[in-house]
Amino acid sequence: MSFSSFEKYTRQTLQQHHAAIDAEALWANLEPKVVKSPPKRRGFFWLFLGLGLSAFVAAGWWWSTDQPSAAPSDQLSATEEPTASTPSTAALEISTSDTDQQAAETDATTVAVAPSANQPTHSTKTTANSITPSSTPITTKTVSALSRSDQTDNTPAASIAMGNNAEVTMTSDASEVNLTVSPELNDDSPKSNSSIDAAPEEVNTLALQIVNLTVGPPALAFEPLIPLSFEKSEDQRLRRRRGAFVRNLRYGVGAYVGVGRPSRTLEAREGTPPAYEQVRLNTEKQQESIQAGLELMVQSEQGFYFRTGLQYERIASKFTFNSTITRIDTIEGVQQIIINNFLNDTTEIMGPVPHERTTTFDKITYNNFHIIDVPLILGYNFSQQNWTFGLEAGVTLNIRTSLDGEVFDPELNFYDLATDEQSWYKTNIGARFQAGITAGYLLDNNWQIYFSPRITAPANFNSDESPIRHKYSGLSFRTGVRFFFD
Amino acid sequence: MNHEQENKIIEGCQAENPRWQKELVLRYSGLLLAVSQRYTRNTETAKDVLQEAFIKIFRYLPRYEPRGSFEGWLRKIVISCALQQLNKKRWKKELSGLDNVPDMAVDPDIFRQMGANELIELIDTLPDGFREVFNLYVIEGYSHKEIGALLGITESTSRSQLTRARKLLQKKLNNVERLRMSI
Structure with a gap:
């Protein structure tokens, strides 16, 4: 009896x-696992992530605005006691880069002089690096403006109030403003006082180089290249600190792989046979991913940075399937050979004979996901000599996702990923969270190389039409080079 | 179980009603455990596989579309879970030394006397790879293409495993026959 009867009996018995x-007892074990629990509150994850990032940014902002500046180049108050009362005249010259010819032609001003003989101190709020009191009588003082961007044809509301009944005159021609100060010292006053006020919109952008300054006694000698600022209030000072933060930003560009x-x-x-999941797992093998990108980066003096750019990533997998087809055909051939020993002859009897043909079919396809993203990353770098070590996190916003290759569909037919006829895959996978650490080395003042391992949160690549949910996450290692502008 | 009852269970489970979920477990657990046992050999492992399979069944049921047999759909899930439990690397180890199994006829009187448990015991004596292919092809009715995709092997490997499984079973059945005749 053939073995098939045994198989038939076995099938009927065991099915x-x-x-x-x-x-x-089985249900008692299953019940807590299958009775529907409240849906996962994934919103909380994003809420906490958003709060975390906000706190990170806020901390960076607070750090940058509340730190006492190591070199308060934009703010300095000097109080001086004059040591001599020698009368003198002072000439204050301001050269501007103002290109507004008309404004300059009409810009002749005599500014008010406020006697303040009774005030014993000399107070000047400037952006000077240092003010050195000097008892040496110097007869002129010169202030050269290096830049002035907002000069208008309106008469500047500047005033220079100087002690000892000084007269201050400011004139200008096409591109130069001359300011002459002629103090008339009151001999009765043992001390002189001078202060300089100016409306911010007129002089705030001036960078003055005071070559020499003497307002009678005391004379002041300023270090060269002094940017001026004249705000006084707390709000103005806070704004100025923030301005310093902005001015201290350093910009960079880079590339990485x-x-x-x-x-x-x-x-x-739901509804898809899990066997299909097993088929996909068995026929597709995950390969490496590669990525490359260009980035723009802005970094504060304190080490906080933001970077963005454009990134390409390719995730590959290998689809392998082997199939053997055995085909038996009937062809015309030799069915029998009769050998006659007496006559030493052979007779061939022709007829239909089976012909077996076996075809082995090996299919190997490399499937690729092509992903184009815009990363939005915040980070902090800690520097140690030429080394920087950092921590960063953020999101990558997907611009476009495309794919090519083949996989099995649930009926075990080949499904072309490039055409994606049933729209299984998304063309945009949305935002993905990523975080990483970086280690960089400054080659010189401008160039940095870095190495950065990072993780990316899982992203679903499939639409609702797909019979399967296909997610990718992973660990990647990146190396790149950055150029920071001076 | 008639078709109407089956539909009630399906609809109840799709609505995630615990009463009908329990009903499904009570109705099908014996049948599905038998399926699981044929692939796992070990009863405890088979029960673990069954529990995992039920969790998947309840997860996938809300979108189940009754295109074929519901029982067949349940069996596929159990088989899939059972195969995931098994280590596919055993294949190569079990291939050696099994090429020269003689082809023998089988006396129908031998296996006709065998009940389900004896048949399961007999099939359980096969190496894992052979047993899986034999179960999938002979009992579940899968094609070699489906088996190849499901087990991550080629179609030709599936065919050769089935051939060897058959030869091995023939040999074992004839051994049983000889044993009986000697008694």
Whole structure:
């Protein structure tokens, strides 16, 4: 008897065979796992992530605005006691880069002089690096403006009030403003006083180089290149500190390449036979991912930075399937050979004979996801000599996702990923969270090379039409070079 | 179980009603445990696989579309879970030394006397790879293409495993026959 009867009997017997089991106990175990629990509150994850990032940014802002400046180049108050009362005249010259010819032609001003003989101190609030009191009588003082961007044709509301009944005159021609100060010292006053006020919109952008300054006694000698600022209030000072933060930003551009080992998860959707999930797992093998990008970066003096740019990533997998087809045809051939020994002859009897043909079919396809992203990353760098070590986190906003290759569909037909006829895959996978650490080395003042391992949160690549949920996350290693502008 | 009852269970489970979920477990656990046992050999492992399979069944049921047999759909999930439990690397180890199994006829009187448990015991004596292919092809009715995709092997490997499984079973059945005749 053929073996097929045994197989038929086995199939009939075993297909309806029930094993003994305590079904009530099984349900008792299953019940807590299958009775529907409240949906996962994934919103909380994003809420906490948003709060965390906000706190990070706020901390960076607070740090940058509340730190006492190591070199308060934009703010300095000097109080001086004059040591001599020698009368003198002072000439204050201001050269501007103002290109407004008309404004300059009409810009002749005599500014008010406020006697303040009774005030014993000399107070000047400037952006000077240092003010050195000097008892040496010097007869002229010169202030050269290096830049002035907002000069208008209105008469500047500047005033220079100087002690000892000084007269201050400011004139200008096409591109130069001359300011002459002629103090008339009151001999009765043992001390002189001078202060300089100016409306910020007129002089705030002036960078003055005071070559020499003497307002009678005391004379002041300023270090060269002094940017001026004249705000007084607390709000103005706070704004100025923030301005310093902005001015201290350093900009950079860079390029990087990376390689990663993505982690893939496949999960059959409801209604899809889980066997299909197993088929996909068995026929597709995950390969490496590669990435490359260009970046723009802005970094504060304190080490906080933001970077963005454009990034390309390719995630590859290998689809392998082997199939053997055996085909038996009937062809015309030799069915029998009769050998006659007496006549030493052979006779061939022709007829239909079976012909077996075996075809082995090996299919190997490399499937690729092509992903174009814009990263928005915040980070902090800690510097140690030429080394920087940093921590960064943020999101990558997907611009476009495309793919090519082949996989099995649930009926075990080949499904072309490039055409994606049933729209299984998204063309945009949205935002993905990523975080990483960086180690960089400054080659010189401008160039930096760095190495950065990072993780990317899982992203779903499939639409609702897909029979399977296909997610990628992973670890990648990136190396790149950055150029920071001076 | 009639078709109407089956539909009630499906609809109840799709609505995630615990009463009908329990009903499904009570109705099908014996049948599905038998399926699981054929692939896992070990009863405890088979129960673990069954529990995992039920969790998947309840997860996938809300979008189940009754295109084929519901029982067949349940069996596929159990088989899939069972195969995931098994280590596919055993294949190569079990191939050696099994090429020269003689082809023998089988006396129908031998296996006709065998019940389900004896048949399961007999099939359980096969190496894992052979057993999986035999179960999938002979009992579940999968094609070699499906088996190849499901087990991550080629179609030709599936065919050769089935051939060797058959030869091995023939040999074992004839051994049983000889044993009986000697008694």
